[in-house]
Amino acid sequence: MTDAVTPVASATQISDKLFIAPQPELGAFPDLAAAGFKGVISNRPGGEHPDQPSPAAEQQAAEAGGMAFHFIPVTATTITEADVRSFQKAVSESTGPVFAHCRSGIRSANLHAIGEVLDGRLARENLPALGGQWGVDLSVAAQWLAREAERRTRVKGFFDPRTFSVQYVVSDPATGQCAIIDPVLDFDEKSGSVATVNADAILRYVAEEKLTVQWILDTHPHADHFSAAHYLHEKTGAPTAIGAHVVDVQLLWQSIYNWPELKTDGSQWDHLFENGERFTIGSLDARVLFSPGHTLASITYVIGDAAFVHDTIFMPDSGTARADFPGGNAEQLWDSLQAILALPEETRIFTGHDYQPDGRAPRWESTVAEQKTRNAHLAGVGKSKFVALRKARDESLPMPKLILSALQVNIRGGRLPEPESNGHRYLKIPMGALGEVEWGQ
Known part of the structure; x- marks a missing residue:
């Protein structure tokens, strides 16, 4: 896969399936697809810089090349375990190599490193050495894990x-x-x-x-x-x-x-x-x-x-x-x-x-x-x-589709209606109880 990352010369291979890189231009997406990438992960919040492509534009470019697109925006100070697990899922479920990026690739690398430590495949004390091997600063991962441990x-x-x-x-x-x-x-x-x-x-x-x-x-x-x-x-x-x-x-x-x-x-x-x-x-x-x-x-x-x-x-x-x-x-x-x-x-x-x-x-x-x-x-x-x-x-918001069904269960602590003589339970739906709705043409 060495030649596969030529559209983004600084891409780094992190694992068998994961490559990290700085923000690619939209014109590079066909080259990524041609090189065999099956997924793209953007870890960059939309609008972070006026010159970056929008998430919607990236998704369109990725899917045009047959690649899955995953939008998992984070900053160095707002990473959560949910972000880490979404990142892991996007990589593990991909059918082939995944191209992950933020502005520089550092946030993508840190998300991966946090997941490796959480799952016991990497010791926290080995983060500096691994960062040196990848040429990436993993201090965000180290700080996140230290806070979590406390x-x-x-x-x-x-x-x-x-x-x-x-x-x-x-x-x-x-x-x-x-x-x-x-x-x-x-x-x-x-x-x-x-x-x-x-x-x-x-x-x-x-x-x-x-x-x-x-x-x-x-x-x-x-x-x-x-x-x-x-x-x-x-x-x-x-x-x-x-x-x-x-x-x-x-x-x-x-x-x-x-x-x-x-x-x-x-x-x-x-x-x-x-x-x-x-x-x-x-x-x-x-x-x-x-x-x-x-x-x-x-x-x-x-x-x-x-x-x-x-x-x-x-x-x-x-x-x-x-x-x-x-x-x-x-x-x-x-x-x-x-x-x-x-x-x-x-x-x-x-x-x-x-x-x-x-x-x-x-x-x-x-x-x-x-x-x-x-x-x-x-x-x-x-x-x-x-x-x-x-x-x-x-x-401007429609009522939740389950409101009339759910409330009669939830005001009883989650108890379903009692079965009737035929063994079935029945919900009661009051018609017109929540006012009028806007009917489409």
Whole structure:
């Protein structure tokens, strides 16, 4: 493959399948394809420099040459494990050599090196020697791994592409105790089928890591996926919990569903958290912030140096949650956002959804500092402007396709309707309950 990298003279072979290089020109893509490359990875955020091709232009050029394209944008200070795993997946699933680049190739090399250390194929102390061998500075990888080793709060994210949801296992390395946050119960709205693929993946991880589930936590009753909290409670025996204001959501939806027999006291969960309440996961200290605005009951779990915000804040390139669901309020959402952004700037923010703008790989971790400076809806914006922007944007958004199905399950802690006389379960869909929609021509 030596001649294969002539379009980018400084390309370096890192492994059997991986080559790293500086930013290629679009005109080089046909040469890459002709040389046998089967994939291109861009690790450069769009718009980093006015002269760089856009991700969309790179994708078009790559696919025109029969190469897969993967957009995994990072900076030296924003690399997360999700980025590392997406990079590994893009390389491992390629049918042939992969050409990875950023501005210089350094970020691509560091992503690869972090993955090698995480998976035990490379010792951290050998990074300087390997960097010398490649002619690449791997100090970003060394610093990232050092920070990760010092963390007391271990976070594993599970992305569900069907609902764009992120589920978490948060564990204490010192005790092996963990909490599961916002687990997804699989539901296919076309067939009415339910499955436990996501939840079982979480259980496998818990078993492989020899963890003990101490809590099963939801941040709010979800409108775009079913909760697997009840299923996981049955499997593990761990208590379920949600914010105390879930009773307000139950009352609201009891009326919408015309469901007088629904219990609206929150008794479907083992514990209801009050604002400011503190608890533990092993030796990790945790507390609850009441974060209304997206829903009446939304809460944030602050566990060690990590905050789990679900829909309240998305990744910086996606902005913030909508506030037009029944019980939502844009003014309250702003106040909740300010409370979260008042956490220490190094606090890690873990979101509950990622809609992959510009086709990038899924990401779900940022920091308070990053959100303050880069969030598309918050950076340099005051309350009045935010509220106006939020309301205007919400008016243009369709309702989630599962909202009417999901809420009747999720306001009961993830319990499905009881089987009827024929053995089948039935969901109840109130027609016209959420107002009019814009009908296409």
